[in-house]
Amino acid sequence: MRRRKTVFVDSDILVIGGGMSGCGATYESRYWGRDLKIVCVEKANIERSGAVAQGLYAINCYMGMQWDENKPEDHVRYARNDLMGLVREDLGYDIARHVDSTVHKFEEWGLPIMRDPKTGRYQREGKWQIMIHGESYKPIVAEAARKAATEVYNRIMVTHLLMDSKRPNRVAGAVGFNVRNGNFYVFRAKAVIVAAGGASHIFKPRAVGEGMGRTWYAPWSSASAYALPILVGAKMTQMENRIVLTRFKDGYGPVGAYFLHLKTYTQNAYGQDYEAFWRDSIEQLVGDYVNHHPVPTCLRNHALLEELKAGRGPIRMVTKEAFQDPHKETVGWENFLGMTIGQAVVWASQNIDPKEINPELTTSEPYVMGSHATCSGAWASGPEDYAPSEYQWGYNRMMTVEGLFGAGDTIGGTAHKFSSGSFTEGRIAAKAAVKYIMHGPGKDRPEVNEAEYEELKKAVYKPLENYQIGSNEIVAGTVSPSYILPIHGLQRLEKIMDEYVGGISAHYTTNEPLLTRGLELLTMLKEDLAHVGAENLHQLQRAWELQHRVLASECVTQHTLFRQETRWPGYYYRADHPKLDDQDWHCFTLSQYDAYSGKWKMEKAPVYHIVD
Amino acid sequence: MPTFVYMTSCDGCGHCVDICPSDIMHIDTKYRRAYNIEPNFCWECYSCVKACPQNAIDCRGYADFAPLGHSVRVLREDEKGSISWRIKFRDGREKNFVSPIRTTPWGSIKSPADYDRPSADAFNSQELAHEPEALKIDVLPALKPDQLKQGLL
Numbered sequence: 001m002r003r004r005k006t007v008f009v010d011s012d013i014l015v016i017g018g019g020m021s022g023c024g025a026t027y028e029s030r031y032w033g034r035d036l037k038i039v040c041v042e043k044a045n046i047e048r049s050g051a052v053a054q055g056l057y058a059i060n061c062y063m064g065m066q067w068d069e070n071k072p073e074d075h076v077r078y079a080r081n082d083l084m085g086l087v088r089e090d091l092g093y094d095i096a097r098h099v100d101s102t103v104h105k106f107e108e109w110g111l112p113i114m115r116d117p118k119t120g121r122y123q124r125e126g127k128w129q130i131m132i133h134g135e136s137y138k139p140i141v142a143e144a145a146r147k148a149a150t151e152v153y154n155r156i157m158v159t160h161l162l163m164d165s166k167r168p169n170r171v172a173g174a175v176g177f178n179v180r181n182g183n184f185y186v187f188r189a190k191a192v193i194v195a196a197g198g199a200s201h202i203f204k205p206r207a208v209g210e211g212m213g214r215t216w217y218a219p220w221s222s223a224s225a226y227a228l229p230i231l232v233g234a235k236m237t238q239m240e241n242r243i244v245l246t247r248f249k250d251g252y253g254p255v256g257a258y259f260l261h262l263k264t265y266t267q268n269a270y271g272q273d274y275e276a277f278w279r280d281s282i283e284q285l286v287g288d289y290v291n292h293h294p295v296p297t298c299l300r301n302h303a304l305l306e307e308l309k310a311g312r313g314p315i316r317m318v319t320k321e322a323f324q325d326p327h328k329e330t331v332g333w334e335n336f337l338g339m340t341i342g343q344a345v346v347w348a349s350q351n352i353d354p355k356e357i358n359p360e361l362t363t364s365e366p367y368v369m370g371s372h373a374t375c376s377g378a379w380a381s382g383p384e385d386y387a388p389s390e391y392q393w394g395y396n397r398m399m400t401v402e403g404l405f406g407a408g409d410t411i412g413g414t415a416h417k418f419s420s421g422s423f424t425e426g427r428i429a430a431k432a433a434v435k436y437i438m439h440g441p442g443k444d445r446p447e448v449n450e451a452e453y454e455e456l457k458k459a460v461y462k463p464l465e466n467y468q469i470g471s472n473e474i475v476a477g478t479v480s481p482s483y484i485l486p487i488h489g490l491q492r493l494e495k496i497m498d499e500y501v502g503g504i505s506a507h508y509t510t511n512e513p514l515l516t517r518g519l520e521l522l523t524m525l526k527e528d529l530a531h532v533g534a535e536n537l538h539q540l541q542r543a544w545e546l547q548h549r550v551l552a553s554e555c556v557t558q559h560t561l562f563r564q565e566t567r568w569p570g571y572y573y574r575a576d577h578p579k580l581d582d583q584d585w586h587c588f589t590l591s592q593y594d595a596y597s598g599k600w601k602m603e604k605a606p607v608y609h610i611v612d
Numbered sequence: 613m614p615t616f617v618y619m620t621s622c623d624g625c626g627h628c629v630d631i632c633p634s635d636i637m638h639i640d641t642k643y644r645r646a647y648n649i650e651p652n653f654c655w656e657c658y659s660c661v662k663a664c665p666q667n668a669i670d671c672r673g674y675a676d677f678a679p680l681g682h683s684v685r686v687l688r689e690d691e692k693g694s695i696s697w698r699i700k701f702r703d704g705r706e707k708n709f710v711s712p713i714r715t716t717p718w719g720s721i722k723s724p725a726d727y728d729r730p731s732a733d734a735f736n737s738q739e740l741a742h743e744p745e746a747l748k749i750d751v752l753p754a755l756k757p758d759q760l761k762q763g764l765l
Contacts (some may be wrong), residue, residue: 027724027741028724028740028741029722030723030725030731031724031725031727031742032730032735032741034725034729042633043635044632044633044634045630045631045633047631048631048633048657048659049633050633052642052660053633053655053657054655054657054658064646064746065747065749065753066747066748066749071753072753073755085764085765089760090755090760093755096741097745097752097753097754098740098743098752100746100747100748100749101740101741101742101744101746101747102745104746104747104748105742105746109716109720109721110713110716110717110720110721111714111715112712112713112715133711133712133713135688135711135713136714140714140721143719143721144719144721147721147722147723147724148723148724148725149680155635156661177635180636181700207674207676207677208676209652209674209675209676209678210614210651210652210674210675211674211675211676211677211678212652212653212656213614213650213651213652213653213654213656214654214656214674215632215655216653218633218655218657219633219653219654219655220655249686250677250678271629318750330709333699333707333709334711335707335712337686337695337697337709337742338711341656341657341684341686342655342656342698343659344684344697345656345671345673345682345684346677348673348676348683348684348699348700348701348702349678349679349680349682349701349702350672350678350679350702351701351702351703351705353701353705363687368742374690379620383738384738384754384755385738385754385757386754386755386756386757386760387757388757388760388762424740426665427740428740428743431740431741435735438735439735443716445678457693535658536637537651538636538638538650541635582764586763586764606763607760607762607763608698608760608761608762609762609763609765610755610760611759611760611761611765
């Protein structure tokens, strides 16, 4: 095989992923660590990477403390209710108390934030949301990060973290490869901040042809946020808490502005309000949680799904009234053009003008992420000034691996942080990482074992070798007895997760026997990943994205098996434990993976609430 | 709608290759022009369309669910700080929209290193960069440890 050059990059802080949280981490690292070397590594180009690549039309996490609109504890209560009682309230409060300074900086940097002409305040879309013209949201934030970083490395796919050979359980850097020239990169750092993306494409999407890329969450969110920490034994939390989105059909265009600002509403095929109809039966499943305002996202999904099962679909968004107002019509369209252009294309192609037709809604396949109405991710240490001792073992946002920090989709328990909260969490993690390096045990440079990265180097390029050798065995085409292509592995993963772990074709339903069988099939898929064949460097990136997705999926399945209740009906159902069970399961689920044995250790962790 | 590239407009400059978040815009080795190598991994994010200096890239709705005959065209003018859209329906109706994209000159953001160095005290506080001023309130809020209690509410 061709020899690949190894490039060494030494830094003080390594930020993996240059999306919203990675840019926040990079910016804040420089503010506190003036003389430090700060490196940000991104698999695409930070100018347009991560979930905000396309832009956004709203910032969904802003307190408005300057106008006394909300207090941080109000946001904690909101996120807690939406997630059926289980969030890390210490971490959520921490984001909420800082997020306004982030948003004010965004405005100073040039992000157009709409103002209410009467009050002069930011234009509210809802209690927590403000409206923006965010087409260039990501380029603006990326500019701030580029100004702050010592170096930004684009087009490098990070595959593994490296561990210190001297001090046990301490991170030492990461390895990856350049998708353009194939060079192998060894990043050595005193502290690492994982700010990578959550997971799309672990469950089968509704469109499986050319349209499979039009998922709600970006197709490049390939679960690196989870796989990287899982592989080095960091504890994960709430990985069963996948999210299902109710969105406009086929394009997955956002509904937030429609509900909150345009005051559109849903009805069944016969013009009836169905949510009230299902309220009593939901109360029997989950108790008082259905009476909270706003009604938790999963429960609203549940009502929609029950209505569809009862045969009264399609569910429609009633837009015809609101869209008679030209201002509202403009907002409705610009909302898509700013963040989900594909929905505008779907409507244009199908002649759907919401002024004349009430468009259909549908539910997406499940995604695993940590920043929306869901909170999967790594188990992290809380803020020093008030976090309970069980939530505090090191620096703020440090995982259970020393020197390994996280933000955004990576950190679990902190729902509803969205773009602004993810950037803010990156800032929180970065300040802690600088303190760890400058004034704490992170002062010493960790030692990286040559044998360790040389072995990883072999593993990283193995799919190219598999393809080169295996393709000589066959005349042409994609069918080989020796290897599978990344797309083959991805489609097998999506099918397993869909059928056994609660995807769309199973109506989001699973049980212990299904999960157990799913794990057997995932184990075989994991074994087959040693035989993935990649034709070129682009396919090598796909091969490693697949590796990350499969490991995260195994973690999701283990967590789903462990939690013996249905905590979030509308996200998924454990048919063998159909009710919410606060007696036994008002707790976080934690997992820890042992890469040597391939075994998972599960445990419960307590939930602390802010009490008044 | 996966993107595609018009043969007669593309000059092979590679801006789309540089920007695509999904790494699916590549240069065809025979024609020396860009094309979408993996339409089923296209998110329709329009990053490449907006970045193309020749306006050579367009989208055609995903074949799975988008009937032909539509178009959504965009012109992003970063110097003007605006973006313009033209939506054409299958039946020929049109809608046009223009939005601002930025209120400050490109490149004008100050590096965090250009602010005064934080004091030793600041390291030990819970304040982040530019706080409390940037919060626009006097004091960063905080909880007391005894405000968090274990168990059911």
